[in-house]
Amino acid sequence: MDIVLVAGLWLSGSVWDDVASALKALGHRPVPLTLPGQGDGSASATLDDQVAEVLAAVDSASERPMVVGHSAACTLAWLAADARPEQVAKVAMIGGFPSADGASYAGFFELKDGVMPFPGWSPFEGPDSADLDETARQRIEAAAIPVPEGVAKGVVRLADERRFDVPVVLVCPEFTPAQAREWIEAGEVPELAKAKHLDFVDIDSGHWPMVSKPIELARLLSAAAAA
Template identity: 80%
Template structure:
């Protein structure tokens, strides 16, 4: 199966460098996506890049979103509900219609730079050593304001028919289910086919547990 891989904020397609070969070894075709990130880029530009990858897939793909990019994966299901085979959401949840995509941190000169590790202390970053943190920080790509403040537009109710799997890193499947039941994740509350899988990692399992993550994604792709 074609597996489209979309990393979260401040990352590009290279975030999947250790995941992609493991997916290939399991018979899949990984497609890491590097999103438009020039200062003038908008959320619509990033959605267009994802949809171009969806439309180029040789078969119905599984679209994987990490963190904030869970919303991009969900937008793909909304735009192509008849063509996206499954959505995998790692460490994040899709925004609701009308929400801002990722208006989380301070903007500087038209972009949202990586804010440092303070906001991610605890379970998010517990499995990253100091060298890994320095590497992440030095490579972090500022998020354009037009992306961070872009408004999410969902239009096709058929997105709820697309099977979804929620990969839970720094929280448990039970916690995720509680948040959904409490109404905190209205999009997933309406999903008709939602599975949960656990991975014992921080917020960036593609960096700290790439082989385990590849195993889980391959299993999700084959319905195991």
């Protein structure tokens, strides 16, 4: 299966290198994306530009792909399902949840000079980063690309309720499936509360399993694609 891989904030498509290699060995065609403004040198990129990049990958797939979103990019994967509900075979979300219509895409951290730089490790102490050694932390921080304001402050627009028919698998790294179910049932994730086909998969990692456990993550994604 074609598997479109969309990284979260600050990360280019290279963060998927180890996962992509493992997916190829498992018989899939991984398509890791470097999003506009997150590796292509465009500081003026917008959320619409990033959505267009994901949709271009969906449209060029040789078959109906699974779209994988990590962290904030879970919203990008969900926007792809909204725009192409008949073309997206499944959405996998890793360590994040889709924003609702009208919400800001990623207003999480302070903007400086028109971009949102990586804030350092302080906001991610605890379960998010407990599995990362110093080498892994340095690798992530060295590769981090400031996110353009037009992306971070972009407004999410969802329009087609057929997105709720697209199967979703939620990969739970720094939180458990039980916690995720609790948040969804409490109304904190309204988009997933309406999903008609939602599965939960646990992975014993922090927020960046593509760095700390790429082989295990690839196997989970392969199993999700085959399910």
